[in-house]
Amino acid sequence: MSTISCFTEWDKLEAIIVGVPDYNCQPDHEPGVKAKIFSAASAKDFPVGLRPPGAYVAAQRELDNLIRVLTFYGVKVEHPEVLDWNQGISTPWWTAPVMHGASCPRDIITVIGKDIIESGMSSRCRFFEYAAYRGLIGRCLELDPASRWTAAPKPVLWDKAYRSDYPWKEDSEKRSSMIERKEFVTTEEDVIFEAADIMKFGRDLFVRHGFTTNLKGIDWLRRHLSWPNADAGVDAPFRVHAIDFPNDLCPLHMDATFFPIKAPDNERKGVIYNSPARRLRESLKPIFRDSFDILDAPQAQWTDSPPRSMCSPWLSMNMLHIDPSTIIVESTEKNTIKHLESLGMKVVQCPFRSCYEMGGSFHCHTSDLHRQGMQVDYFKHLTTTQVTRESSA
Ligand code: DAV
Numbered sequence: 394m395s396t397i398s399c400f401t402e403w404d405k406l407e408a409i410i411v412g413v414p415d416y417n418c419q420p421d422h423e424p425g426v427k428a429k430i431f432s433a434a435s436a437k438d439f440p441v442g443l444r445p446p447g448a449y450v451a452a453q454r455e456l457d458n459l460i461r462v463l464t465f466y467g468v469k470v471e472h473p474e475v476l477d478w479n480q481g482i483s484t485p486w487w488t489a490p491v492m493h494g495a496s497c498p499r500d501i502i503t504v505i506g507k508d509i510i511e512s513g514m515s516s517r518c519r520f521f522e523y524a525a526y527r528g529l530i531g532r533c534l535e536l537d538p539a540s541r542w543t544a545a546p547k548p549v550l551w552d553k554a555y556r557s558d559y560p561w562k563e564d565s566e567k568r569s570s571m572i573e574r575k576e577f578v579t580t581e582e583d584v585i586f587e588a589a590d591i592m593k594f595g596r597d598l599f600v601r602h603g604f605t606t607n608l609k610g611i612d613w614l615r616r617h618l619s620w621p622n623a624d625a626g627v628d629a630p631f632r633v634h635a636i637d638f639p640n641d642l643c644p645l646h647m648d649a650t651f652f653p654i655k656a657p658d659n660e661r662k663g664v665i666y667n668s669p670a671r672r673l674r675e676s677l678k679p680i681f682r683d684s685f686d687i688l689d690a691p692q693a694q695w696t697d698s699p700p701r702s703m704c705s706p707w708l709s710m711n712m713l714h715i716d717p718s719t720i721i722v723e724s725t726e727k728n729t730i731k732h733l734e735s736l737g738m739k740v741v742q743c744p745f746r747s748c749y750e751m752g753g754s755f756h757c758h759t760s761d762l763h764r765q766g767m768q769v770d771y772f773k774h775l776t777t778t779q780v781t782r783e784s785s786a
Contacts, residue, residue, distance in 0.1 A: 404766030417494030425516035586610025603644030
């Protein structure tokens, strides 16, 4: 690793962080987590604390295989520090009996241009997760003097940061009308965004407004990224767009809902997968129309998630590009593999379902440090600073 730089999700990968499963805990049913648990009835299936020992062994085996694959493709792999997350924490306003872990670097670290941005997290159990990345960020800064490090405002996560009576998923009617009105479990009383809600499309960044990112968080990103920085290869201000998916009853993180597959070239539009269960708000589709086709993601192979996983079967879409035409996909996801191959992609199959309970699939378990490529404008029809703020129905 000699350079820190990223502008897309798909350009040729040179260096990446791969998470560590050690001491990963099931979090307490705190407000930011409770709303993500499937239903009141299934809450009991998520006991708080460490997982069975075999879970860590199985996850590490799959991660070791992923690391072998990445290394084979010439990608330099870095890791967060292994820390003991099975400890209670407190601030003046709340306590949490355990933390979460450093399995999912995508949720907290994102490199935009040459800026290593560390996001504040939306749940209390993840408040101190940054600790695992400070050594690694220090190494990045030393290796690339032109890179820089920004820690976003740390949300306080006090009670007023959450809607305390957020309806359980079973109360789907109430929940869907709230989600349609963009009333999420997080309020606007704090600045909240998680890095996994950001998708990089060159000059344009799409940020998902939902449970894990609020409008204040999107506004912070917009202000932070709105000036050019020629030394950092950033020629123009980024355009930061707020987007949402009104049918998703558990709107967290972009990468199991809306995922770029192919970049546009001179002859053809690019391709984005969108889960058919969670379609992009209709009024937002025109932004993409000239440069990308939005296709229904292939049906996931599974209707349920592995034991103790709080994620949905749409982790089938949570893939990782090695370069614009090579992508890592979970080896049981046959529909997705077949469809990607029909689009001319080279698919690298890796088993990964044991990792799901640690927080996600390949995209979640990694965070790109260096992808080749510059700040390309894929949305030329937008004016210099035209951004999507709050979408209407
Ligand atoms: O669909 O359960 C998982 C994303 C985790 N980063 C889902 C979202």
